[in-house]
Amino acid sequence: xxxxxHWEPNANSGKPMLALMEKGVAFESHYxxxxxxxxxxxxxxxxxxxxxxPALVHDELMLTESTAIMEYVDEAxxxxxxxxxxxxxxxxxxxxxxxxxxxxxxxxxxxxxxVFVGPSVRDRDPEVLKAAIARIPLKERRIAWSKAIYNTxxxxxxxxxxxxxxxxxxCLEKALSERPWIAGNSYSLGDINGFNLGYALPLAQPALCxxxxxxxxxxxxxxxxxxxxxxxxxxxxxxxxxARIKFLEG
Amino acid sequence: xxxxxxxxxxxxxxKPLIVLHEKGLDYTSHYVGPTDFDAVPATIRDAMEVQYNPxxxxxxxxxxxxxxxxxxxxxLYLDEAFPQVPLxxxxxxxxxxxxxxxxxxxxxxxxxxxxxGCHKYLSPWLKTQNRAEIERAIAAMPTxxxxxxxxxxxxxxxxxxxxxxxHRKIALGVKKVEDxxxxxxxxxxxxxxxxDIDAFALLAPVSGLVPDLLGENNAPRxxxxxxxxxxxxxxxxxxxxxxTGKPLESFAPGPEHSRWG
Numbered sequence: 243x244x245x246x247x248h249w250e251p252n253a254n255s256g257k258p259m260l261a262l263m264e265k266g267v268a269f270e271s272h273y274x275x276x277x278x279x280x281x282x283x284x285x286x287x288x289x290x291x292x293x294x295x296p297a298l299v300h301d302e303l304m305l306t307e308s309t310a311i312m313e314y315v316d317e318a319x320x321x322x323x324x325x326x327x328x329x330x331x332x333x334x335x336x337x338x339x340x341x342x343x344x345x346x347x348x349x350x351x352x353x354x355x356x357v358f359v360g361p362s363v364r365d366r367d368p369e370v371l372k373a374a375i376a377r378i379p380l381k382e383r384r385i386a387w388s389k390a391i392y393n394t395x396x397x398x399x400x401x402x403x404x405x406x407x408x409x410x411x412x413c414l415e416k417a418l419s420e421r422p423w424i425a426g427n428s429y430s431l432g433d434i435n436g437f438n439l440g441y442a443l444p445l446a447q448p449a450l451c452x453x454x455x456x457x458x459x460x461x462x463x464x465x466x467x468x469x470x471x472x473x474x475x476x477x478x479x480x481x482x483x484x485a486r487i488k489f490l491e492g
Numbered sequence: 493x494x495x496x497x498x499x500x501x502x503x504x505x506x507k508p509l510i511v512l513h514e515k516g517l518d519y520t521s522h523y524v525g526p527t528d529f530d531a532v533p534a535t536i537r538d539a540m541e542v543q544y545n546p547x548x549x550x551x552x553x554x555x556x557x558x559x560x561x562x563x564x565x566x567x568l569y570l571d572e573a574f575p576q577v578p579l580x581x582x583x584x585x586x587x588x589x590x591x592x593x594x595x596x597x598x599x600x601x602x603x604x605x606x607x608x609g610c611h612k613y614l615s616p617w618l619k620t621q622n623r624a625e626i627e628r629a630i631a632a633m634p635t636x637x638x639x640x641x642x643x644x645x646x647x648x649x650x651x652x653x654x655x656x657x658x659h660r661k662i663a664l665g666v667k668k669v670e671d672x673x674x675x676x677x678x679x680x681x682x683x684x685x686x687x688d689i690d691a692f693a694l695l696a697p698v699s700g701l702v703p704d705l706l707g708e709n710n711a712p713r714x715x716x717x718x719x720x721x722x723x724x725x726x727x728x729x730x731x732x733x734x735x736t737g738k739p740l741e742s743f744a745p746g747p748e749h750s751r752w753g
Contacts, residue, residue, distance in 0.1 A: 303585055306592075314584050344546060413544065
């Protein structure tokens with residue numbers, strides 16, 4: 243029995259979704275609406291007490307952390323290998339996944355939370371929002387939601403996130419100008435990870451990420467979206483957020 | 493031939509040293525002192541994965557001409573490239589547990605231990621050095637993250653919140669280890685693995701930083717686990733690389749606390 247609890251195919255949720263689709267592994271998709279705080283509901287906390295998404299339940303095992311889940315999926319199931327054979331390329335794949343997860347993505351997502359997630363939920367009944375924040379199990383996530391809802395990201399931290407996003411784009415463009423895929427010569431979990439962070443960059447950061455300034459990123463994004471597994475993954479999206487990806491078809 | 497640029501055998505540098513000795517691999521050791529900022533050749537320093545190493549001045553393994561950074565991934569690379577004496581189980585669930593430990597150790601625990609370590613040992617020591625020289629070295633560092641980490645150590649400007657948050661994170665780490673060892677065995681399953689090496693490298697110096705947390709009364713399982721690892725010949729060989737005689741007091745700024753709080 244294999245069940246994936248996820249939100250839109252985007253950021254962390256999209257990583258195990260795309261990995262499972264690439265492997266051709268059948269799974270039960272359980273959609274949780276992040277903006278409705280489904281991930282902090284008592285029913286879901288029984289499955290994942292930390293209230294984070296995504297989570298993968300494989301028989302008796304409950305797995306969290308999207309990047310680690312992807313490595314599990316690649317090892318536990320048959321299907322095309324999504325990890326290079328060369329240990330050096332495997333190291334590079336992991337190094338970049340950490341760069342994405344800890345440096346680049348948190349900066350891009352801080353901007354996203356301030357301009358999209360916060361405004362999407364802010365207008366609800368203040369008491370309901372207060373109760374929703376109080377239900378969040380992890381301190382880090384409580385802080386993130388409070389900042390988004392009450393719009394208290396400081397100008398300094400948003401500036402720093404913009405600076406880091408620009409650094410991330412420049413590093414990614416340089417890497418992809420030296421080799422076709424993140425890890426080297428083969429498509430891997432590193433590309434799946436990076437695509438979930440990067441697919442919307444040309445829309446969110448049009449001045450920094452476009453065909454003229456970052457041709458290698460653009461070519462890489464289009465090559466990944468051309469894969470049937472990516473189309474299948476993004477078809478599980480229910481909102482405009484996932485639908486934006488169609489611009490990569492052009 | 494493998495080459496390792498490393499500092500005193502503590503935190504990040506300790507991990508690949510232990511792994512190299514566990515596997516009995518030959519390597520050339522390049523010892524880098526705490527302010528030997530030019531000890532690593534420019535050809536290696538300029539690689540993107542060195543400049544943006546999340547550990548700052550962490551160890552660098554050079555193999556087949558590539559500079560390999562991030563001490564857990566260096567350890568994992570050695571384990572996958574040199575399969576003798578495997579340090580990770582073969583089943584996917586235990587392998588996932590090793591990755592989960594590494595994530596916690598390196599993203600939550602490491603910034604906390606390094607913050608307290610720099611505050612207690614590095615900052616006072618830097619005050620005895622030539623400030624102008626260190627400021628020049630800081631100005632030449634490649635990223636603002638690296639420069640601000642060193643400036644904070646030079647000025648000992650760690651906020652009370654950051655010190656308190658570091659104590660909280662270390663207490664969380666000690667509790668996680670105690671809980672994991674409750675069922676016997678090692679951190680990620682029945683066998684000694686990279687998870688134990690990774691966590692040991694960051695928890696070994698805790699007795700000098702937050703002694704109240706340890707001891708047989710407060711953390712009996714972790715205290716026994718640290719002692720078990722200390723007895724391993726490979727760990728003794730790694731500690732023998734120390735030139736100061738006090739490896740667990742050696743820290744360099746680098747790993748950042750999560751910017752999301």
